Amino acid sequence: MTGESKKAGSRRQRAGGQMSVRLKRMRGESLKPPIASVAEDGEAAKPQATLDCGWGKLIFAQTFKTNEGVVEALRGERRDRRDIAFYVRDPHVLLSLAPQEIFLDPSHSYRLELPTYRAGSRQPRGYFIRRLSSQSDAEAVNAIYAARKMVQVNPDFFWSSRDSRSITCFVAEDEASGEIIGTVTGIDHGRAFADPERGSSLWCLAVDPQARHPGIGEMLVRRVAEHFKARGAAFLDLSVMHDNEQAISLYEKLGFHRISIFTVKRKNPINEKFFAPQIESYDALNPYARIVVDEARRRGVHVDVLDAEGGFFRLSFGGRSIKCREALSELTSGVAMSICDDKAVTRRVVEKAGLTVPEQIEADSGEKRVAAFVKKHGRVVVKPARGEQGRGVAVGLEKPQDVAAAIAGAREVCDRVLVESCFDGNDLRLVVIDYKLVAAALRRPPQIVGDGRRSIAELIGAQSRRRAAATDGESTIPVDDETARCLAAQGFGLDDVPDEGAEILVRKTANLHTGGSIHDVTDIVHPELVDAACHAARAIGIPVVGIDFMVQAPDRPDYVFIEANERPGLANHEPQPTAERYLDLLFPMSRVRHDEMAAET
Template sequence: MYAQILIDEAKARGIDVEIVDEEANLYRLHYDGKSVLCRESLTEKTCAMAMTICDDKSLTHRTLHKAGLRVPRQASYTDMNHAAELMREWGSVVIKPASGEQGRGITVDIREEAELRQAIESALEHSNHILLEQFVHGRDLRIIVIDHEFVAAIERRPACITGNGANTVRQLIEAKNKYLAEKTDGESKIPVNKETERVIRHQNLSWDDVLADGQEVQVCKTANYHTGGTITDVTDKVSSSLQEAAEKASRVLNIPVVGMDFLVPDFAGDEYVIIEANERPGLANHEPQPTAKKFIDFLFPKTKK
């Protein structure tokens, strides 16, 4: 799915496409004696050091902070006592693996010690390096930067279900997941796990409660497409200040194609914190914005239309 729009754009320009490994989404583009190996939107143009920094969320955080970009307070997990102390000091925390993608092992807005312990256990299933981050309220904004220039932006919202007066919360999630499986070819699914149960419980609900007709309930805290979240194009609403911050971040990280994750109170404002940098962003999520065009422009500037 993510590679296809890039392959289609390349073919439309007369660029030869060689499928290297279909299962891994590896393909090579050939044009005018030049070739570039790609994995979806990740290419040979992204150096190993940029990959290393983006793969380690604590290293990303420190790098951006040292460059004067705004990031939330963060610390590595050492023990429960220290983690609980930080939670009390910051009011609410996010627990996440230092490495990983697609929202795996992340628990958001933790205020109680029992939930903190559960979140750490969940994160440890994905990585031995766990991060505590101060929870920041805001709208979740993914900004795409290609060749260090702002290209597109989407707002990401957490998964929700809507009641019909007959089905339980669990049944509504199952029905939503069936719909998502068909619509996204299996890319998106609301997890049915302890974290989802926690979010539901915080709204004084359980798996077996029946929602009133039209009642909307948020069932995830992470605004991730892969965990059932929704995306809305907001490219035209993003201020020049936020665009410039994303472009600066791409240069600081020395990564030419990147998805920068921001939390902001207002897309038109200049307040923000940067949460993460995704070295292999799904450019298809930003249609109808010209992400595929800009991607191929970057790789093969001679083919610009």
């Protein structure tokens, strides 16, 4: 062959190879390089590449010569971790090697072609995105992971990896409060294992369910894409659950497309819900029942759903059977439940036990007495004697006509209506299980942030949709008389368009079901508040209860007792182990068995 013929042949080979690569990428196929291939910087691609990400290892299956090697890598999974084998091309073959140990994850893989990606014009408002840079950032990220039921990471891992060239963790920080409200992790495949395809991937996208700002998830994804595009990466891949329609819609909006790559994981307690037979009517349970059912299944406690819509189920273990309704069980007596059911009775019981309570009268005491009560205290609270989830409650009333209207509204919930003195401060919920504090959280009333374009009614609607999405529909913001009163007190109406950045209180009640948000303060709550809550639980004689105080600050001893909830929402208090302590109370020996099983795993 002549020199010219050799050059022409070489050009045809290169062109054919490039066309093959382009076709494979268009089809969404992964390129399987030979193990000895070389990346652009001259470094040989690492065989059997894995990367510790804190929550578990990311196993790059395309770098393994055999499927047996991938199985062995998955078998090395540590306790309480979730290893992921990604870029699996022949899952049916891989699963046949260890069907009792591994399973095909019900997720889709998506890819963003970075050379053609264009940055969006929209910018974050009210928050900014930066790299994780401190131990407190790491702890805040873990809190978000817990709230989203994701595997947590040792904060020391984040800190030790802060200068890593393979792993980059971004956080979204609220400009006003300084709180971390979102996080995402990016993996540079070139740095991780000298990937000849120059790939990258996105993991652990999570937004704080209490966050007020829209578009946080989109901005985090864009930041990762722009980060890797600037570093010459060819694509950004991710894995998303097949039924996560909201996330899939976001990814497709940003230009991601499906690729034929699969994910395989190990059968462990963390992944059980993805491979174990589903409990009948499980999907119809609300989050407060589901968190208990999930913990029961992890421990080997048998579950029978009795009425999914009402949240009723039966738990059985070691010959013992207990019926529950969410966090309410047969261990709570009818007397204790009756005490909590009537707010006036609850107040009298805890007052006799020595707790500080607000002054209170019944609305049926007569107009003159009610008027004198309002005049004496200046501001009052009107609430039904029986009721839950903040229905019929009006806070901070000063005018007689507002009090009268609130009383009429509360009567729609319960015939007996209470009027009590109002105290400024923060709404604190303390969850007491087996007469010990398990969780403490501030409950903040719903707020909106103006953008200079939308009306208050539109902003409330958008915020309500975000709260509903973050809580499985449990939290929405009603637009009613209480909302109108709260806005009018600040000089606003529903049709007004607030300035950009203006923060407006929508309601004065902080209940989750009326749009409030919950912020964990267990680590800083004052010991005297803990003692008072536990003392109240013993006075009522109730083993599981949510005690509500009005406090100046969670780390100060001053408080006023508000009410006791016999069915506290345990799902609202992650990362605290509310469901774990609840199962400890119901079936003490199940914890021993769970620990033994975990140790074997």
